[in-house]
Amino acid sequence: MQATALAHPNVALVKYWGKQDGDRNLPATPSLSITLAGLTTRTTVTVDPNLTSDRVTLNGDLTDDPKITACLARLKAQATQPVHLAIDTTNDFPTAAGLASSASGFAALVVAVNAALGLKLSTDELCDEARRASDRPRGRCWVVSSPSPRTGRNSC
Numbered sequence: 208m209q210a211t212a213l214a215h216p217n218v219a220l221v222k223y224w225g226k227q228d229g230d231r232n233l234p235a236t237p238s239l240s241i242t243l244a245g246l247t248t249r250t251t252v253t254v255d256p257n258l259t260s261d262r263v264t265l266n267g268d269l270t271d272d273p274k275i276t277a278c279l280a281r282l283k284a285q286a287t288q289p290v291h292l293a294i295d296t297t298n299d300f301p302t303a304a305g306l307a308s309s310a311s312g313f314a315a316l317v318v319a320v321n322a323a324l325g326l327k328l329s330t331d332e333l334c335d336e337a338r339r340a341s342d343r344p345r346g347r348c349w350v351v352s353s354p355s356p357r358t359g360r361n362s363c
Contacts, residue, residue, distance in 0.1 A: 210322030214314035216307040246300040250315035258291035310341040
């Protein structure tokens with residue numbers, strides 16, 4: 208199976224400070240960000256039986272980011288059988304330049320892995336998984352992230 212997902216970076220207009228729950232990346236205070244729809248991250252995930260481990264490239268370079276590894280482990284644990292993935296991510300904007308490429312990268316990654324593995328995760332589950340690595344709007348042009356004491360979720 209193969210799947211490709213697109214996502215757009217977001218920039219914080221009002222940035223939160225502190226975390227309510229570091230493991231789930233829940234903010235302690237609200238923030239406001241806007242999506243930059245003119246910029247795109249494209250991630251293609253391929254289930255590859257010839258691989259002995261996952262292979263991840265970012266803008267053509269192999270990467271071994273612990274956050275990506277952890278995200279993949281959580282998602283692959285829900286698959287019906289063990290698999291190895293070839294993942295290719297490209298940004299059409301500068302990476303690691305303050306444009307929230309990690310937010311768009313993880314959003315595209317979780318959507319593409321979900322589709323390639325046929326996991327059928329809900330929008331809430333996809334949002335939660337992407338947020339664990341980076342705060343991410345849910346398909347909107349803006350987001351207000353605010354911790355909910357009742358649910359522990361952002362109100363985005």
